[in-house]
Amino acid sequence: MFEFVPYPSGQTEPFPDVFALPAGGQVHVIESVSLPSVARALGRDDESWLTQVIVLQRVLETHFAVYSDLNVIDLFHLQNNRKGGAKTEIDALFLMVLGDPTDPKKALITFEAKRRNPILADQIRKQVAYTAKQCTLRAELSDITLVLPVAAGTNSKKFGKGVVAIFEMEPVTVADGAAAHDAGTSHDLPLTISNAVGYRFQPSVSGI
Numbered sequence: 001m002f003e004f005v006p007y008p009s010g011q012t013e014p015f016p017d018v019f020a021l022p023a024g025g026q027v028h029v030i031e032s033v034s035l036p037s038v039a040r041a042l043g044r045d046d047e048s049w050l051t052q053v054i055v056l057q058r059v060l061e062t063h064f065a066v067y068s069d070l071n072v073i074d075l076f077h078l079q080n081n082r083k084g085g086a087k088t089e090i091d092a093l094f095l096m097v098l099g100d101p102t103d104p105k106k107a108l109i110t111f112e113a114k115r116r117n118p119i120l121a122d123q124i125r126k127q128v129a130y131t132a133k134q135c136t137l138r139a140e141l142s143d144i145t146l147v148l149p150v151a152a153g154t155n156s157k158k159f160g161k162g163v164v165a166i167f168e169m170e171p172v173t174v175a176d177g178a179a180a181h182d183a184g185t186s187h188d189l190p191l192t193i194s195n196a197v198g199y200r201f202q203p204s205v206s207g208i
Contacts, residue, residue: 018193019119019153021165027198028066030057032205043206047113050208051080051091054152054164059199060094060109063166067197073097073104084130093131096148107146107171108135114153119167121191124149129186132177146171149191154208162204168195 032040035056043049054060055077064072074097082090094109110127112119128147135141148171152164159165170192180186201208 017118018121019151019165019167019196021159021163021196021198025196025198027160027163027200028062029202030059030062030199032057032201032203035205040203040205043208045115045207047091047115048081050113050115050152050154050164051111053201053205053208054111054113055080055092057201059152059164059166060111060150062199063168063195063197064096067195068168069194070096070098071100073099073101075109078108084127084134088126088130090127090131094150105146106144107148108141108144109148109150112149112151114151114155116155118155119151119153122187124151124169125180125186125189125191128172128189129177129181132172132174133181135174136178145174147174147177148172159198162200162208163198164200164208166195166197166199167193170194 061075064070064075076095078093078095080092082093090110091113092111094111096107096109097104098107099105108131110131112124112127128149132147135144149169151167153159154164172189177189180189
């Protein structure tokens with residue numbers, strides 16, 4: 001059974017790709033000299049290597065310090081390749097502390113990496129819903145109030161050769177994400193890109 005719905009106002013194609021860098025936007029250069037030259041030469045053409053390089057070269061730390069509108073106090077990488085239920089896989093998780101230092105808020109960042117394939121909004125929504133639900137089930141995560149999705153893409157035809165596109169999205173409350181998880185309506189979670197910036201490693205890194 002299929003349901004047909006009209007295009008929203010302004011939409012001209014059936015499945016628009018919203019993950020695009022601003023036309024003529026700045027590309028920020030990230031040093032990679034601190035990454036051993038052997039690692040830069042070997043590289044790999046997969047999402048795990050992309051995630052590893054972004055973590056090692058602290059790309060998200062640079063992004064949130066320089067380009068984000070959020071008042072970030074601390075940012076910590078927690079783990080890679082977290083697998084959840086319903087075929088949910090998260091390439092990396094980060095812990096973010098933001099706001100007033102006297103009254104900080106904690107958020108978990110879900111990180112999705114794509115090499116050539118398109119970034120899928122519903123895949124990210126599932127990650128947010130699953131992560132929010134975990135925060136309600138685990139006492140150690142009870143002080144997490146937000147889940148903030150971030151995606152990275154390296155489609156050279158779309159972003160340019162060697163450019164890593166980072167997409168920061170608006171945070172979702174744990175309450176809203178967990179409710180969507182329980183109701184099976186993660187596809188209805190809002191997913192709004194608040195910041196999109198290109199990054200390039202110098203020297204270049206093989207596989208990126």
